[in-house]
Amino acid sequence: MIRRHELSNAEWDFVQPLLPPMSMGRPRLDDRTMLNGIVWKFRAGGAWRDVPERYGSWASLHTRSRRWAADGTFDRMLRAAQARADAAGDIDWLVSVDSTIVRAHQHAAGARKGGAKARKSDAP
Template sequence: MVRRHELSGAEWEVLSRLLPRSGTRRPRQDDRVVLNGIVWKLRTGSAWRDVPERYGSWQSLYTRFRRWALDGTFTRMLRAIQAEKDAAGDIDWLVSVDSTIARAHQHAAGGRKGGEHEGDKAYDHALGRSRGGLTTKLHLACDGRGRPLGLVVTAGNVNDCTRFEQVMADIRVPRIGPGRPRTRPDHVLGDKGYSSRAIRAHLRRRGISHTIPERADQAAGRRRRGHRGGRPPGFDQQMYKHRNTVERCFNRLKQYRGIATRYDKTRESYQAAVTLASILLWI
């Protein structure tokens, strides 16, 4: 019997063939039980120590989650699923870009400031302080069906447009068979926060059409300069109506309480949690 917040049979069938195999002969706790415990924790936003005993030792769950977060296991699993969807023609390359804020719980503060080795740069735990306290921002690009393609985690006080190129660079859907990963959408939708000359020039260089509304102050400045201000950027009102797809994607991700509120101390753990939730959205 599948309990609440546990993986369904269809989800486990996909995940089981993507998980890394143990490199030792030493038996380890069942991967499905471990993943169920991790997903339960992510869904409820509980502390690791409060994960039910039916999922085994909380230390084992945390150790496995942390190992998979640091070695890129979750990212590789997401890429593999995206590759399968792309091969089946199941990705809508009308890409929407936006960001959302996650309030950081007080337990998210206090992560170690040093690197793993002496001399490393201090870790950036993607926590920013504003009037509302500590926050983290998730910059996301999703396909036309509201599934994450690229994501970047930063402090909550980071401007959206400064991370646009990073988000676009994170879109890398591998091919099944020969060929380079697909990195270029058919069209990009963004709100006024992405209205800048640098972003429009970046998209033109890559040959990507886009629909981004012009900010009022930019339009006023252009009109003030007369013919030297140039022509207004093209804008398709009907196409722009599809931009709310990324908002629906955020809503689905934030059904996971561990994402809606950040409890993780490190950037790697929080990004791994978002990646795991993204994997389940794709499945």
């Protein structure tokens, strides 16, 4: 039974070849179960400790997620998905950003504390 946050068979078939190969040593937990747990965590927005036990230990999920992020696995998945969607004509690469809605705190621009008073007192 595929649950709401889990990968379909078609999604798994697409992602599986992009995962790092098994290495020597202790066999790792099932990649599909781990990836479904990671997907659950980010789609549900819960904490790692709240991931259902059916996906395995939350600590193992967290470790695998960090490892795959560090070794570029998630980047490979994104690039492959973008390439596939682009080839199918499903992506419109035209992007427009309206900076009038981007707000920054006054200190983000290097403003001094105290405003004009601070500038007068800094003069020699």
